[in-house]
Amino acid sequence: MINITFFHNKQKIDTNNEAPIWMTLTFNGQRIRKSIKDSKIKQSSWNNTKARVKNVTVNSKGITSELINARLEELEENIRKINKVVLRENIRLNEEYILSKLENPQTIDARNISFFQAFDEFLEICKGHKANNTVKNYTTIRNFIERFQTDTKYKIELELIDFGFYEKLRDYAFKKKNVADNYFVKVISVLKTFMNWAIDKRYCKATDFKKFRTHEREKEVIYLTKEELFKLYNHNFESRKLDHVKDTFCFACFTGLRFSDLRTLESSNILEGYIIKNIQKTKEVGSKIPLNRFAQEILDKYRDTIHYPLPTISEQKYNKYIKECCEKIEIDTPTTIVEYRGNQSFQKTVPKHKLITSHVARKTFVTNSLIFGMKELVVRSITGHKKESSFKKYVKIADNIKQTEMENTWDKQ
Template structure:
């Protein structure tokens, strides 16, 4: 459901009317605001909305402005209904309003080829997406560049059709890209083409029909017993002690690396719980989702902070965290062969790496998300309500949360066997 409202928000005596777009997507309410070119006076704004007024001048002004608002409202809702709500944001609304008043001017300066437009898309979304997402989009941009070189023909936004997708898939197959890497790239390209459409660029009639399936894979998680092994390691070097503390914080707070590596002591707030007891909570904003989070700090996290005089562990880069975490897990003898995906060199000396499925020692497959996956899987197995667990992870839906459950069908069957012996 979506709606458009008009408001007078200025302190000036004469100003342009503000436009507010409201809609619900995946159970979450969204409100974005822009500015129209409908100019009215503050003095008459209330009178303009008084349907009982008999002042002929006010009635005429009311009719004129209502027509303008109606036309703009129809334009916004038409554009909104033609795209996925997931791409709608403040910049999107501004672009749609600008297109209403200057339909040709907006598209003249925009690139029509896909590679160039990807840079435009990143610039438009720069304040709404994380650096990690920008890096992923730039990787897709490089793949499209190589695809163009391979086919010796430019890919234009208007040509992105089912035929081009099939051609792109075939190219990715030749280049040893996995099904999920290919699907992710096509998903990004489709989103970018839809964004171009909102700015008035021509897109192919088949754009909305484009889809590609992901290959379901079970997330790698650590069992409670494996986590205990990590906790019980002794005589660790300083850098491994540091990464162990970060891992345990990750596991006990259920957060992404983009969030937990930003934790600071001033984010800790004390709140009163049952029977007047004061307990520590962490208050922060998730970088990826923008969710305002308040989560309890466990005794284990507080033990880590207390040994560091109330401070979180030493800062570390994402890359080093992933490298050291694998080393830590190897020291904890987390070496069972498990099925998963990791980057391997396509041939010796090629310096070309692709995701390959296979059986690998488990420590080789762990990454920064393993703490979050392990929290979700291990606590879900305790029959803690998903609604409670989602409050910790910040997932907007149960379906999204369940993607984090690392138990395969075989694992679940083994668990169930105790009830049906």
């Protein structure tokens, strides 16, 4: 790494009682000293503490303090750029290389790019091959990291994504923003994805981030039991908007479709008792989902209406209205959820209807399908779950319920 400092070389004073500003470059135990062209000033014009020319100063050649200071700042910025290239390309420094780059700064590195410039480029590229919700999530994480920089004044650079950065980001997340462990896991996961992309683009060579470790906590699976689901399904709401949301939500409970796929469902996707469509999140082409009779009944309800195959609204309103639906039919079992933030846990108990969102429908389908006896492989084939680890929590719930049923029936005989 190169360090740069400036000093007023009083040993070179001229007949105008002015002396030039010199720069000192140190690297690998070596030192370079060079004068800066047209920088001569009087000793009284130099601020030794700030290593800058005092304001409102003009030298004997008519050159202002603003112009000289701008030159000093330009030299500092070029040294920072050289350091980035040296780190990335593993270049062996020598005097000739450094001075040639300072004399021709346009040759330092055409690819020099800031952390957030690179991240924005990454997001643009992701728009071409990632699902919209994935890009939105990436953007949310990018903005969280930018707020971290703004709030803490910690300058983020591609080559300096190291353990010092990780510790400051972790403390900010848990102590300042009170985010849950699983959100921080997402932050680090997206950061790693971005940094691997940046390395592939040869924007940096930093690899400390590969050793960042986070621990995802297993969350409670919130789902509607069979009784709760059919209580909702069979209820006719006076409000048309609530009845529409109820039908769409139940359709997801009967098919396992994500909200993003419900919103893009078209009549052409319904064919001979199946839903056949491309899945947005996983990019799975031509996924084939069988329609059970309850899902078919909902489609039939809207067949000759402008809403066919399903009425849809924004996810924000959808989540608001489905909570209202469940509250009206008294799905209010006290439900306890636990959140972890670093080494602390926080527990709260709320009526179940407060926890119902679009994601609950898919969890309802998976959990009840397993409880009813559908084979794991079949359920995963319908839902498109890729990771066995993320699916096991549903299997565990189903097994526990089956065990309870066994104890409440055969074991009591």
